[in-house]
Amino acid sequence: MISTPPNILFITADNQPATLLGCHGNTDVETPHIDRMAAEGTRFTRAFSTNGMCSPGRASLFTGLMPSQHGVHSWLNDDSMADWPAGWCAVREFRTLPATLAHRGYQTALIGKYHMGRPDAPMPGFERWLAFALGHTHDFYDNRVIDESGEYAVTGRHIVDFFTDKAVDYLTEVDASRPFFLNVNYDAPYLLPPTNYGPDPRNRFYERYAGRDFPSFPREAIHPNLLERITDPELPEKGRAMSRALVLMHNDPATMANVCAQVSLVDESVGRLLALLDERGLSDNTLVVFTADQANLYGQHGLWGHTINTHPSHLYDAGLHIPLIVRRPGHVPAGRTSDLLVGQCDLAPTLMEYLSFEDAEFAGSPGRSLAPVLAGGPVDDVPDAVFFEQEETRGIRTDRYSYWKRLPGFGPPVLFDLEEDPGQRMDVAASPAYADVVAGLDRRLTEFFARHADPRYDLWNGGRAKGSVLRPQHYRDLYGPEWGPIASVEPTFSE
Known part of the structure; x- marks a missing residue:
C-alpha cells in the first residue's frame, strides 16, 4: 500500500487491559501519552488476544497463528527452562515479523521481555538483542538481562525505565537511512503478585494514586473457583501460593494504586519514545503500534489474574480485551476508532499488506488484513468473530454472543x-x-479449529504443547502417560 517502507516501533505492554487506559474511557488511571497516540492515530476498540497468557499471545502476534498452530498454549514456565535446549525458540520454524522484515532490509532489535523461548540467544530475525532473562516478573527493581555481551544485573531501578533508556539509545543511534523494526516489550503493568500486590512507593507515580477510591475497579465477592485453587492438590505449591496472593489483591486499594502507577510508568515511557521520534524527525515515517500480549482481570467476576486462574479456564472479555493503537502522522487517520472485532492473528498480515510485502505469506494464518483501515478506508472482508483458546477451553466471540466449549470432562x-x-x-x-x-x-x-490447528499441537486431539501447560496430568489422563510438553529444536524458517 506504500512505496517506501516506514520504520516500525512495536510496543507491547505486559498484561495491559484496554479498559485501564484513558483513551478507553478509564478515569482512574492517567495515560496522557497513550491517549495522545490514540488521538493522533487509529484505535481499535475491540481487539482481543488469542489466549490469556503471555507466551501464546506474543507468539500469535509474531506468527499470525493460533496456539494450536504454533504450539505455545500457556506461559513458558521459567522452572522448566533448564530442560529446554540452549537458544530454544518456540516459533523458530514459522515465518515471523522480525525475520520477514530483516529479510527485506530492515534493521531489527528487541528490547525487553521475550518469553517465547530461552533468552540466551536472539530470536531468529533480530540483529540487536536485549532481553529480560526470565519470562515471569518477580521484581520490578532487581533483575537480570541478556544482550550481545552476556548476562548482567539491573538493580535499584525500575525495569521499565531501564528498557526505555535502552530503546532511547537505539532510536538515537539507529541509521535513519534504512528502515528499522524496534520491538519494545515492557514488563509492566503486569497486575500479578508479587510485583503488584500492595503498595509500591518506589514507583514515582504511586503517591499520585495512593488513597484514591478507584471506582473503575470492581468490588465483588471473591469467586469460589479462585478460593478452591488455594488448596487444589493438582496444582504445585507455587500455583496455590499465586492463588492466595490473587485473593489478597482482590478489593485492595493499595494494589489498585500500584496497578495504576505501573500503567502510568509505561505511559510515560511511551511518551519518551514518541518525543524522540519527533526530535529526530522520524515520526512521519514511523508506524507506531501499541498493544499487549493479553489482558488481566482486576476484580471482574470476583476474579483477579489470568483466564487460566480458574478451573476450568474461562474466556471472559476482561481477560482478553487488549489495546491496539496505530499511529503514523499524515498517513494513518488521526482520531479514528474502529469497532471491528480484531484478533492478534490479524496483526502480521495487516503489517505485510500495509508495507506492500504481500509476497510474505503467513501460511495458515486465520488473520485478516486491516491495512485498509490504516489507510482510511473500509475492510471488505469484515471480521465478524474472534476466536480464543486456553488449553482445555475454546471460544468464539461475535457481536452478540460469547460461546465457550470445553474438552470432555x-x-x-x-x-x-x-x-x-x-x-x-x-x-x-x-x-x-x-x-x-x-x-x-x-x-x-x-x-x-478444523482449519486452523496443526495435529502436532492440537491439545484437543492428542497434540502436545511446547514448553509447559498448567495441568499436564489432565492430558496424560486423556492421551496416555507418555504425553508431555515438548521443546524440540525445529529448522529455522527460511524464505
Whole structure:
C-alpha cells in the first residue's frame, strides 16, 4: 500500500487491559501519552488476544497463528527452562515479523521481555538483542538481562525505565537511512503478585494514586473457583501460593494504586519514545503500534489474574480485551476508532499488506488484513468473530454472543448473550431458547479449529504443547502417560 517502507516501533505492554487506559474511557488511571497516540492515530476498540497468557499471545502476534498452530498454549514456565535446549525458540520454524522484515532490509532489535523461548540467544530475525532473562516478573527493581555481551544485573531501578533508556539509545543511534523494526516489550503493568500486590512507593507515580477510591475497579465477592485453587492438590505449591496472593489483591486499594502507577510508568515511557521520534524527525515515517500480549482481570467476576486462574479456564472479555493503537502522522487517520472485532492473528498480515510485502505469506494464518483501515478506508472482508483458546477451553466471540466449549470432562459449555447481558453474568447455554444459537456457534468453532490447528499441537486431539501447560496430568489422563510438553529444536524458517 506504500512505496517506501516506514520504520516500525512495536510496543507491547505486559498484561495491559484496554479498559485501564484513558483513551478507553478509564478515569482512574492517567495515560496522557497513550491517549495522545490514540488521538493522533487509529484505535481499535475491540481487539482481543488469542489466549490469556503471555507466551501464546506474543507468539500469535509474531506468527499470525493460533496456539494450536504454533504450539505455545500457556506461559513458558521459567522452572522448566533448564530442560529446554540452549537458544530454544518456540516459533523458530514459522515465518515471523522480525525475520520477514530483516529479510527485506530492515534493521531489527528487541528490547525487553521475550518469553517465547530461552533468552540466551536472539530470536531468529533480530540483529540487536536485549532481553529480560526470565519470562515471569518477580521484581520490578532487581533483575537480570541478556544482550550481545552476556548476562548482567539491573538493580535499584525500575525495569521499565531501564528498557526505555535502552530503546532511547537505539532510536538515537539507529541509521535513519534504512528502515528499522524496534520491538519494545515492557514488563509492566503486569497486575500479578508479587510485583503488584500492595503498595509500591518506589514507583514515582504511586503517591499520585495512593488513597484514591478507584471506582473503575470492581468490588465483588471473591469467586469460589479462585478460593478452591488455594488448596487444589493438582496444582504445585507455587500455583496455590499465586492463588492466595490473587485473593489478597482482590478489593485492595493499595494494589489498585500500584496497578495504576505501573500503567502510568509505561505511559510515560511511551511518551519518551514518541518525543524522540519527533526530535529526530522520524515520526512521519514511523508506524507506531501499541498493544499487549493479553489482558488481566482486576476484580471482574470476583476474579483477579489470568483466564487460566480458574478451573476450568474461562474466556471472559476482561481477560482478553487488549489495546491496539496505530499511529503514523499524515498517513494513518488521526482520531479514528474502529469497532471491528480484531484478533492478534490479524496483526502480521495487516503489517505485510500495509508495507506492500504481500509476497510474505503467513501460511495458515486465520488473520485478516486491516491495512485498509490504516489507510482510511473500509475492510471488505469484515471480521465478524474472534476466536480464543486456553488449553482445555475454546471460544468464539461475535457481536452478540460469547460461546465457550470445553474438552470432555472439563466442564459444560458457556454462552453469554452480550446484547442482553454485556457484563457476561448469565450463562444461557442450557436454555432451550438458545439451543439453535449454541448449535450454530459450536459448528463455527469446530470448523474454525478444523482449519486452523496443526495435529502436532492440537491439545484437543492428542497434540502436545511446547514448553509447559498448567495441568499436564489432565492430558496424560486423556492421551496416555507418555504425553508431555515438548521443546524440540525445529529448522529455522527460511524464505
